[in-house]
Every structure is written in structure tokens, then in C-alpha cells.
Amino acid sequence: MAAEAEIGGEAPAKKGINKLFVIIGAAAAVVIVGGAGLFFFLSSGNSADAAAAHDGAGHGEAAIVTDTFIFNLEPMMVNLNSAEGQQNYMKLTVALEVADQETMTAIQPRLAKVVDAFQVYMRELRKSDLEGSAGIYRLKEELLRRVNLAVYPARVESVLFKEILVQ
Known part of the structure; x- marks a missing residue:
């Protein structure tokens, strides 16, 4: 039983470490995915605004192009x-x-x-x-x-x- 107690004693410690790595990995993945999503959201919004201003189809302020x-x-x-x-x-x-x-x-x-x-x-x-x-x-x-x-x-x-x- 002493052998079983030693094995049983190590198993909960290993499970705790594995759970800790899984939680840290999941948190890191959420931060990375969230940051990438925010980056693409902001960069696509700016290019859409620039394209709308360029062709004059936007509802905001558009660049005035005059012929010279x-x-x-x-x-x-x-x-x-x-x-x-x-x-x-x-x-x-x-x-x-x-x-x-x-x-x-x-x-x-x-x-x-x-x-x-x-x-x-x-x-x-x-x-x-x-x-x-x-x-x-x-x-x-x-x-x-x-x-x-x-x-x-x-x-x-x-x-x-x-x-x-x-x-």
C-alpha cells in the first residue's frame, strides 16, 4: 500500500501541473486570437474608410479632388x-x-x-x-x-x- 500511496500522491500533483499548463495555454491563445482579431478589425476598418473616401462613396468626410x-x-x-x-x-x-x-x-x-x-x-x-x-x-x-x-x-x-x- 505504501507503493500505491506514493503513486497516488504523485498523480494529483501531475494533474495539477497539467491543468495549470492547459489554463495558461488557453489564456494565451485567447489573448493572441483576440489581439489578431482586433488588429484585422481595425486595419480593415481603416482601409474601408480610405476606399470610401477615395471613391467618394463614403458617408463621412471625403477628399475633394479638383481638376487642374x-x-x-x-x-x-x-x-x-x-x-x-x-x-x-x-x-x-x-x-x-x-x-x-x-x-x-x-x-x-x-x-x-x-x-x-x-x-x-x-x-x-x-x-x-x-x-x-x-x-x-x-x-x-x-x-x-x-x-x-x-x-x-x-x-x-x-x-x-x-x-x-x-x-
Whole structure:
């Protein structure tokens, strides 16, 4: 009976440990499944909202998409300012983005003023002024400012670079 008591004494301890592992495993499975379900629920809700806003079928706030018109200018080639006597050139092709057809027709008679403003400004640039993305960004902002002065009261939304070549 002593042998049976020892076997009987170990069996309840083993059953308790097995039950503990089963309970911990079940709790971990619930947490993992719940977390995955929450993740998929939240991610599918965001993509459905984004798709609804994209195609305009949603009942919430939708992104407003407006058509813009692009006016292509002729390529321009200018000598850059150089103190060393070295000849540097820039070839630039830009497009002007305007909000509507009326603005596009309003700026057409003023294009000579636009090209003149661009040429005068770009001839004073040095090659070092155009280095890096910051230099190109400054060029873009300055061209936008000058084009809006030349076509006032009309307004150009953006200057788009199609080609930039500096030699």
C-alpha cells in the first residue's frame, strides 16, 4: 500500500501541473486570437474608410479632388552667372499648373512677361545656387513668385519641373 500511496500522491500533483499548463495555454491563445482579431478589425476598418473616401462613396468626410490644368512652356536655355569666367548653362523645361480653364486663357497673353521674368532671374543664378534639393526648391519657389507677379490677378498654383540640366 505504501507503493500505491506514493503513486497516488504523485498523480494529483501531475494533474495539477497539467491543468495549470492547459489554463495558461488557453489564456494565451485567447489573448493572441483576440489581439489578431482586433488588429484585422481595425486595419480593415481603416482601409474601408480610405476606399470610401477615395471613391467618394463614403458617408463621412471625403477628399475633394479638383481638376487642374497644365500649361507647358517652351524649354529655356540660359547662361548662368560665373565669376571665374567659366561658362555654365542651364536648360529648363517647366509647366504651369492652374486651377481652371479661365485662368489658363487669362495667362496666355502674358506669357512673354513670364518668360522674361524667368530669364532675368535665372541669368543671375550661379551653378552653386542650384546644387542639391534645397537649391532646386528655392528655384521653384522663386519662379512661382515671379510668374504670379507677371500674371496678376490670375494665379498659378504650382511650377512643375519637367527637365533641369545644369552644365
